[in-house]
Amino acid sequence: MPTSTFLNLPEDKRESILSAARKEFSNVPYADASINKIIKYADIPRGSFYMYFEDKKDLATFLMNGYMCHIRKSAEHAVSNPRGDIFDVFLQIYDNTAKFLSKTADNTAALKNIIIGLHSEFGPPGPLGKPPHGKFLFELDSEKIKSLNRDSLNVKSDAEFSCLLEILSSMLKTAVIMTFKNVSDAKKYRKQLLIKLNLIKHGALKNNEDNL
Amino acid sequence: MPTSTFLNLPEDKRESILSAARKEFSNVPYADASINKIIKYADIPRGSFYMYFEDKKDLATFLMNGYMCHIRKSAEHAVSNPRGDIFDVFLQIYDNTAKFLSKTADNTAALKNIIIGLHSEFGPPGPLGKPPHGKFLFELDSEKIKSLNRDSLNVKSDAEFSCLLEILSSMLKTAVIMTFKNVSDAKKYRKQLLIKLNLIKHGALKNNEDNL
């Protein structure tokens, strides 16, 4: 988290710093983005940066959260107010994300690099809601998601349910990351996600009559 | 790939460099491992390193391939000579890996850090056999794996089969990475993999009578 000092900065200065950061993160992959460049772009002294942020990851996470705010909210909404089954929830989340991406196509470069960079740093998907260093992307509230209706599911234990969630999470994550890498192929990735969901569906559902 | 110059080095010198590298990779996470340290440990001049390797990743990949040689071979064997269904192949690969890990528990630290580090760099699982920067872990020969018997599977198209493979790959990868992070919990991760395989199995199989 940025310090309160940063958050209390006059808006124009704050924005100019964030803008500089977006510029740098747009230009180069996350690992290569340098604080040096950012402070040059923003024309602030080195010390100030460390007055405001802990390090690069702190800044990047903050930027990402800003970007992802809407997406996350709609994801949480999808979880809290499920229209269909649990599979549909994950598809909905994907759709919301893809929609957001195509809408704000201009400023996506920075987000893309941050997402991909942080995705690497955060490592492979851990237990839901407990990623290594705080929330990332769609590590949804495990309480809410665990309270979802399981009646139609062919899972006998919590362990099985957790595994199912991990599978779904991982599918979603892959689809989202791929979409970030190549927004123009969103349809393709949605299709793949759909296929995957269907594959897992017919194992996770008690009844095997349902199609698509 | 290391240069031929490196490969033609007298064995003791070569080994001492690799040993130095293993030491460094054991000590710190991949991102923090430094060429500087390695050349100090190996007592070779800076220039020599770059005569032998392109960069850190080059060296790390080489080391990993050495480590993974057996595992990969047994994985390929499992693919070429499937005992059971395709799900069993992936389970077999996991078992081989876990076995190898518990056997060579001493020198695993370096391998662990490299695997986890490179896993991050290589990013999320791509299409089988076409990872971003060459083969990593279990990116199996897509030709061989695509020629596996699909009769008992409920997949109608190549696209569906590919998706299934991606799911299985991703499950396996997660299990392996987790096992690397915490070898002592291998049993737990195997159990989870088994549950996941079962979940996907009952959707991917035409007949839904089979248990476990």
Added chain:
DNA sequence: ATCATATATGACAGGGTGTCATGTATCATG
């Protein structure tokens, strides 16, 4: 008016990477 507290600043220490000009060995060949 005074003092404590918050904020700003940039020089600095410490570390890292990749390159390159300059050596030194090796080896084929006239």
Added chain:
DNA sequence: CATGATACATGACACCCTGTCATATATGAT
């Protein structure tokens, strides 16, 4: 053997980065 080409070795160098800290300045409370 002499000579020139080719491969290998070396470490100083240029350049980049990060995080800290002593010092300076503003802010605000008493």
